[in-house]
Amino acid sequence: MAAQKEQKQKQITDEEIFASCSFSSLGLQPSLCEQLRERLGFETPTQVQAQAIPVILSGRHVLVNAATGTGKTIAYLAPIIHHLQKYDPRIQRADGTFGKHHEQFLDVENILATALVLVPTRELCMQVYEILQKLLHRFHWIVPGYIMGGENRSKEKARLRKGISILVATPGRLLDHLKNTSSFMYTNLQWLIFDEADRILELGFGKEIQEILDILGSRQNRSAGLDGGISGASGFQRQNLLLSATLNEKVNHLAKISLENPVMIGLTERKLHQNLSPEHSGSVASEDDYEAEHIGRVIGSSTGDYNLPSQLVQRYVKVPCGSRLAVLLSVLKNLFEKEASQKAVVFFSTCDAVDFHYLLLKEFQWPFSPELEPELKRLFLSCNTFRLHGNMEQEERRNTFQAFKTEKSALLLSTDVAARGLDFPKVRCIIQYDSPGEATEYVHRVGRTARLGQRGDSLLFLQPIETDYLQDLEKHGVSLMEYPLQKVLDSFPLCCQKQKHFSKKLVSVETHPWVVGLQNALEAFVSAEAKMKKMAKAAFVSWIRAYAAHRGELKRIFMVKKLHLGHVAKSFALKEQPSLLGKSVHKQSKKRKNEHKHKGQAKKRKVTIRT
Numbered sequence: 001m002a003a004q005k006e007q008k009q010k011q012i013t014d015e016e017i018f019a020s021c022s023f024s025s026l027g028l029q030p031s032l033c034e035q036l037r038e039r040l041g042f043e044t045p046t047q048v049q050a051q052a053i054p055v056i057l058s059g060r061h062v063l064v065n066a067a068t069g070t071g072k073t074i075a076y077l078a079p080i081i082h083h084l085q086k087y088d089p090r091i092q093r094a095d096g097t098f099g100k101h102h103e104q105f106l107d108v109e110n111i112l113a114t115a116l117v118l119v120p121t122r123e124l125c126m127q128v129y130e131i132l133q134k135l136l137h138r139f140h141w142i143v144p145g146y147i148m149g150g151e152n153r154s155k156e157k158a159r160l161r162k163g164i165s166i167l168v169a170t171p172g173r174l175l176d177h178l179k180n181t182s183s184f185m186y187t188n189l190q191w192l193i194f195d196e197a198d199r200i201l202e203l204g205f206g207k208e209i210q211e212i213l214d215i216l217g218s219r220q221n222r223s224a225g226l227d228g229g230i231s232g233a234s235g236f237q238r239q240n241l242l243l244s245a246t247l248n249e250k251v252n253h254l255a256k257i258s259l260e261n262p263v264m265i266g267l268t269e270r271k272l273h274q275n276l277s278p279e280h281s282g283s284v285a286s287e288d289d290y291e292a293e294h295i296g297r298v299i300g301s302s303t304g305d306y307n308l309p310s311q312l313v314q315r316y317v318k319v320p321c322g323s324r325l326a327v328l329l330s331v332l333k334n335l336f337e338k339e340a341s342q343k344a345v346v347f348f349s350t351c352d353a354v355d356f357h358y359l360l361l362k363e364f365q366w367p368f369s370p371e372l373e374p375e376l377k378r379l380f381l382s383c384n385t386f387r388l389h390g391n392m393e394q395e396e397r398r399n400t401f402q403a404f405k406t407e408k409s410a411l412l413l414s415t416d417v418a419a420r421g422l423d424f425p426k427v428r429c430i431i432q433y434d435s436p437g438e439a440t441e442y443v444h445r446v447g448r449t450a451r452l453g454q455r456g457d458s459l460l461f462l463q464p465i466e467t468d469y470l471q472d473l474e475k476h477g478v479s480l481m482e483y484p485l486q487k488v489l490d491s492f493p494l495c496c497q498k499q500k501h502f503s504k505k506l507v508s509v510e511t512h513p514w515v516v517g518l519q520n521a522l523e524a525f526v527s528a529e530a531k532m533k534k535m536a537k538a539a540f541v542s543w544i545r546a547y548a549a550h551r552g553e554l555k556r557i558f559m560v561k562k563l564h565l566g567h568v569a570k571s572f573a574l575k576e577q578p579s580l581l582g583k584s585v586h587k588q589s590k591k592r593k594n595e596h597k598h599k600g601q602a603k604k605r606k607v608t609i610r611t
């Protein structure tokens with residue numbers, strides 16, 4: 001019976017996810033449809049692909065808003081490849097947007113076109129490039145390429161010089177090449193795509209985007225007589241596409257400055273009205289408009305309901321600050337002991353926090369006793385653990401990304417660098433140990449699981465003082481159930497007789513014998529290891545800084561002055577609060593408050609934290 005129910009649920013999900021048509025019925029070339037089937041195993045388009053592909057094929061500017069993991073990448077790549085592969089004569093490398101010989105083609109009747117995909121992170125850049133490689137297997141004359149931070153500039157220059165038909169790029173490095181690489185030509189640019197549009201702006205790339213649009217737009221005007229990318233004398237059109245699972249004022253702004261009379265896909269009437277009324281979409285905002293819209297406003301405050309995968313089971317757990325670490329480790333132990341073969345991601349707010357927890361999980365033995373015989377020592381958590389953040393060497397970052405993708409059972413500790421767009425197969429659980437801040441980030445983080453109708457669980461850690469955040473999520477139509485923490489803690493074996501007689505009903509999280517025992521062991525472990533202690537202190541300091549950087553409405557929920565710094569220290573297994581640094585954080589927060597008072601309506605400055 002239960003199996004039948006599950007089967008029925010799966011069927012409903014499949015119908016919700018996939019369309020009842022074929023790729024070829026959407027107007028895509030048969031050879032491309034074959035490629036989708038043979039190389040990627042895609043038989044049927046997803047709902048968003050069925051809606052978006054015909055519109056994108058028609059040449060209109062489009063804004064796509066659809067839940068995480070619903071196939072937005074193919075929705076924009078397939079129509080571009082469809083157009084590029086049918087040019088006759090075939091396009092060549094040197095015809096690419098960036099080919100040095102391309103200018104000779106400006107006179108030909110069929111202007112040879114190329115595409116630029118802008119993404120917020122290096123990992124997403126690699127991911128889109130890899131999909132392109134698979135899709136273009138049969139169309140070897142269309143050359144994909146990527147440029148991104150952390151890579152060798154001269155090698156990138158050489159690749160650009162040879163010509164790239166579809167380029168995937170992160171904004172900073174793109175702008176660098178646009179300004180400094182003379183062979184970098186973009187007059188034939190026909191498609192400009194912003195994947196995870198809002199995140200690009202959230203990462204502080206607003207100015208770069210403006211500049212990129214200016215450079216691309218002005219070049220178009222000069223060489224081809226185009227106005228903002230719309231039909232020009234040469235006969236080709238610039239088509240701009242924006243994609244994101246969440247909408248906010250940043251997408252609204254980007255839509256305004258980059259889309260002309262766009263078709264909205266996946267937007268309800270309410271969202272359309274609230275965020276992106278088409279009459280506002282065509283104008284190009286000035287720098288002043290940008291400032292006015294983005295500084296001092298509460299980000300995400302006007303967003304409507306978010307589309308979350310319906311099969312995603314979302315929970316929260318309320319944990320007093322001092323017990324957070326012990327509870328995190330207990331939740332992970334429970335998860336991997338229940339089902340050894342699975343993948344999970346834990347999100348942290350800073351690189352230092354990722355590093356500390358990574359080393360801790362790699363080395364913390366249980367039961368913890370320095371005198372224990374080596375053969376009796378076991379890791380507390382015996383799963384394959386990876387880390388990912390923006391301060392890692394590019395090589396390690398790349399290796400982690402690839403390894404976590406292919407592993408069948410593994411744990412990834414990450415900052416928000418993994419929150420957007422990344423498609424790690426078979427991730428079953430997302431834990432948000434440090435709160436995500438804006439509701440949009442919550443949606444993208446949990447979106448790394450429950451992709452394309454798959455099962456998925458998410459767990460949000462909140463301190464008792466932070467539970468108003470649940471209401472903030474509710475405002476966006478996101479509601480969470482409580483995690484059965486007591487039951488999980490009770491399921492662990494206790495060490496001594498005295499502990500076994502505790503009254504289960506009366507015990508709080510921080511006095512639960514399992515938590516107390518584990519916390520003591522963690523503190524003993526960290527204090528015994530100089531390196532761990534140093535990392536714990538660094539993580540403590542950066543965690544408080546990140547906490548203090550919450551903006552807008554969220555500052556009311558995540559208030560530094562409400563934190564008990566001694567308890568925060570315990571959450572990094574530090575017996576004592578690193579006092580001097582702690583005081584300075586409080587002072588900083590007080591100082592900021594005073595400054596704010598004096599400035600009155602002064603503009604709020606965005607605090608960028610490296611992820």
Ligand SMILES: Nc1ncnc2c1ncn2[C@@H]1O[C@H](COP(=O)(O)OP(=O)(O)OP(=O)(O)O)[C@@H](O)[C@H]1O
Binds near residue numbers: 046071073074420451
């Ligand atoms: N038509 C299809 N049939 C089967 N699988 C598909 C199809 N289209 C996409 N997929 C798969 O679905 C998963 C999600 O796709 P994709 O990463 O493009 O989603 P997304 O909507 O961009 O997600 P996010 O919002 O998180 O970036 C990928 O594993 C992809 O390979």
